[in-house]
Amino acid sequence: MIERAIKELEPERLTAAVTAEAAEQRGVSESRLRQMLRGDLATIVQKCLRPRAKDRYPSIDPLAQDIQRYLKGRPVLARPQTTLYRVGSLSAAIAEQWRLP
Numbered sequence: 001m002i003e004r005a006i007k008e009l010e011p012e013r014l015t016a017a018v019t020a021e022a023a024e025q026r027g028v029s030e031s032r033l034r035q036m037l038r039g040d041l042a043t044i045v046q047k048c049l050r051p052r053a054k055d056r057y058p059s060i061d062p063l064a065q066d067i068q069r070y071l072k073g074r075p076v077l078a079r080p081q082t083t084l085y086r087v088g089s090l091s092a093a094i095a096e097q098w099r100l101p
Contacts, residue, residue: 011049014042040076047078 015034023033044066050056057063057078066076075090 008051010051011046014045040070040079043078044070044076 014037018030018034018037020030023030026033028036044063047056047066048063057066062077066078069076
């Protein structure tokens with residue numbers, strides 16, 4: 001039964017796993033923690049947890065590269081590379097670069 005769940009069922013979304021305790025430990029509200037875990041970070045985690053091996057990262061290197069892209073505000077490869085997504089990611093990175101302290 002557990003093996004079937006691991007191999008065949010899509011994992012729960014990252015934001016669904018947020019608890020009041022987890023939010024409290026991080027000093028934020030549950031809704032803020034859910035917001036922090038949405039988007040590219042959730043997409044990277046979901047790709048790691050896909051039931052079929054061919055849908056996951058082929059090795060640790062592409063995963064590490066996607067994490068680096070995420071941390072730099074660049075488009076991650078785990079997400080479909082639509083024009084709208086790429087423009088939004090790059091404009092957010094540029095805005096962050098020009099933000100005043």
